[in-house]
Amino acid sequence: MDGKFHFGWNHYPLPLDNLERIDFSKEYVNGTPAFYRICFEIRETGDTFMELDGWGKGCVFVNGRNIGRFWEAGPQKRLYIPGPLLLEGRNEIIIFETDGKAGDNILLTDKPKL
Secondary structure (H helix, E strand, C coil): CCCCCCCCCCCCCCCCCCHHHCCCCCCCCCCCCEEEEEEEEECCCCCEEEECCCCCEEEEEECCEEEEEEECCCCCCEEEECHHHCCCEEEEEEEEECCCCCCCCCEEECCCCC
16 A cells, blocks of 8 residues: 555455345444344335434445445435335345444435535
């Protein structure tokens, strides 16, 4: 990196193409990367925006589809979830938080925050 060699760490890929195999039973450890699953039910679908106040940095999957990355530094404040990705009834959000900063909640709304 920057013309210098770095030693003492391992580099490995983390394929995110099989979310069904993620083990959500592990205990929360502050400052450690982790996966989180949030399940919720809706009666009507539509374009939605998700805000992750209190979370650090990572990516989000809605019903198995990657909707994008987030970072507390911005500039984006809310992720866009197209209406067709949501289902009437049960839905699932999986968050991969790389900085180990899990927020207390997420906000789903019909309004963007620019």
